[in-house]
Amino acid sequence: MKTNCHEISRLIPLYSDNGLSVEEKQLVEQHIAGCEKCKQEVLAYKKIWEMLAGIERIEPAPNYISRFWTELSSRMPWHENFLNELKTSLSQKRLVPVFVTMSVIILLSIVSIRNYFQIERVPAITAALSETELEIIEYMQLAEDYDIVEEIDFFEETEALL
Amino acid sequence: MPQECPENKTNSYYSDPDVRLMLDFQQGNKRAFEKLMRLYFPRLLNFIYRFIPNRETAEDLTQEVFIKVYKSAAAYIPLSKFQTWIFTIAKNISLNEIRRNKNSGLSLDEAFGSEKNTLKDQIEDKTIPCPDRNIMQEEIASAVKAAINSLPENQRVAVLLCRYEKFSYKEIAETMNLSVEAVKSLLSRGKENLKGRLAGIIDNN
Numbered sequence: 370m371k372t373n374c375h376e377i378s379r380l381i382p383l384y385s386d387n388g389l390s391v392e393e394k395q396l397v398e399q400h401i402a403g404c405e406k407c408k409q410e411v412l413a414y415k416k417i418w419e420m421l422a423g424i425e426r427i428e429p430a431p432n433y434i435s436r437f438w439t440e441l442s443s444r445m446p447w448h449e450n451f452l453n454e455l456k457t458s459l460s461q462k463r464l465v466p467v468f469v470t471m472s473v474i475i476l477l478s479i480v481s482i483r484n485y486f487q488i489e490r491v492p493a494i495t496a497a498l499s500e501t502e503l504e505i506i507e508y509m510q511l512a513e514d515y516d517i518v519e520e521i522d523f524f525e526e527t528e529a530l531l
Numbered sequence: 532m533p534q535e536c537p538e539n540k541t542n543s544y545y546s547d548p549d550v551r552l553m554l555d556f557q558q559g560n561k562r563a564f565e566k567l568m569r570l571y572f573p574r575l576l577n578f579i580y581r582f583i584p585n586r587e588t589a590e591d592l593t594q595e596v597f598i599k600v601y602k603s604a605a606a607y608i609p610l611s612k613f614q615t616w617i618f619t620i621a622k623n624i625s626l627n628e629i630r631r632n633k634n635s636g637l638s639l640d641e642a643f644g645s646e647k648n649t650l651k652d653q654i655e656d657k658t659i660p661c662p663d664r665n666i667m668q669e670e671i672a673s674a675v676k677a678a679i680n681s682l683p684e685n686q687r688v689a690v691l692l693c694r695y696e697k698f699s700y701k702e703i704a705e706t707m708n709l710s711v712e713a714v715k716s717l718l719s720r721g722k723e724n725l726k727g728r729l730a731g732i733i734d735n736n
Contacts, residue, residue: 382722383715386693388700413733417725420732421679421694423672427586429576429593434568437594441601456559 374400377407385414542609549613557604564604568597571614574696575621581679581691582625592628596621615705618696622688622706629684671732678728686721689714 377400383389384397401408430436442450458464495503544550549570555563575596580589599620610616679687688707692698698706703714726733 379719382719382726385722386718388693388715388718413726414722416733417722417729418694420671420675420729421690421725423668424581424675424679425672426573426577427580427589429572430590433572433590433594434565437568437597440594441598444598 374404374407377401377404378410381407381410382414384411385418544609544612547609547612550609553600553604553607553609553613557607564601567600567613571617572597575617578618578621578691578696579625581676581695582687583628584676584680588628592624593621595624599624611705612702614696614698615702618692618698619706619708626684626688674729674732678725681728682721682724686717686724689717690721690725693718 377397380389380393380397384394387394389397397407397411401411445453498506545554549567552563552567556567572593576589576593579592579596580586583589583592596617600617679690682690685707689703692703692706693700700711700714700718703709703718704711707714709717
């Protein structure tokens with residue numbers, strides 16, 4: 370059955386960008402093979418589609434990525450910026466040794482400060498003790514030393530036996 | 532045997548490399564976001580520029596698209612291809628800007644030449660006896676821009692996505708939240724309108 374121009378005119382606009390099904394495409398092709406008017410229509414749409422490609426493209430400004438980050442940080446509250454920077458830094462594996470070193474330094478500083486304050490408190494604690502208590506402490510220290518000496522003697526004797 | 536990721540079973544969009552980049556960014560990878568910017572910024576800039584022919588405004592609006600993407604990263608769930616999603620944002624931002632300017636009485640179409648200087652006037656300009664080829668090309672380009680700009684919003688979006696972004700009808704339908712049939716109809720009418728506007732040029736070439 371021969372299709373009429375009215376039916377085909379409905380399909381022609383989509384023919385130029387391959388928007389038709391295989392059957393519809395065949396219908397158009399069969400029809401324009403014998404109809405000069407519709408063939409001209411197809412060519413006109415094709416030409417328009419090609420003309421649209423002639424519009425120039427613009428390129429973004431070279432610093433568009435850094436501009437974006439600047440704009441973004443100007444819109445965000447400072448604490449969000451700080452957290453984001455921290456997250457980004459942590460996600461970069463090459464900064465891991467830096468963070469580990471910093472953590473060790475912080476830990477050592479905390480321990481040193483704590484020990485310093487404990488040593489500072491010794492004279493005050495000693496002053497508060499009675500003479501008997503001081504003697505007991507002295508004996509306890511002597512006893513500890515004696516244990517150590519005994520252990521050393523034991524090992525030396527064992528070595529001599531061997 | 533390695534287990535298949537459960538995401539892949541339920542959501543085919545996870546195989547889209549750009550969706551993967553967005554998900555990487557969601558995990559805190561800033562470089563993934565910058566890669567997306569390098570891929571999409573120039574495309575979106577031109578897409579928006581064809582709506583709003585002012586370079587500075589188009590750059591600002593493109594930046595706005597990426598700020599939206601950045602802010603919605605935490606809640607991002609891939610429900611479409613990444614390009615469909617980001618072009619939907621760009622389309623909405625562009626249309627909002629056009630409406631905002633219409634309401635404030637400003638015209639964004641001036642760069643394409645005012646309506647007084649119609650295509651017919653440009654083609655039938657007898658003051659130029661033998662127009663240089665480049666000038667002719669420029670005039671054609673400006674007539675094409677004006678013709679695109681004269682299309683109703685929906686037709687314009689469909690034509691731009693189809694012609695310049697090479698979107699399939701299905702992708703256009705997803706971007707515009709329409710059926711494929713509606714997209715076909717929009718494109719048909721859009722092309723008919725363009726043909727009507729550019730008839731003079733076709734006849735003269």
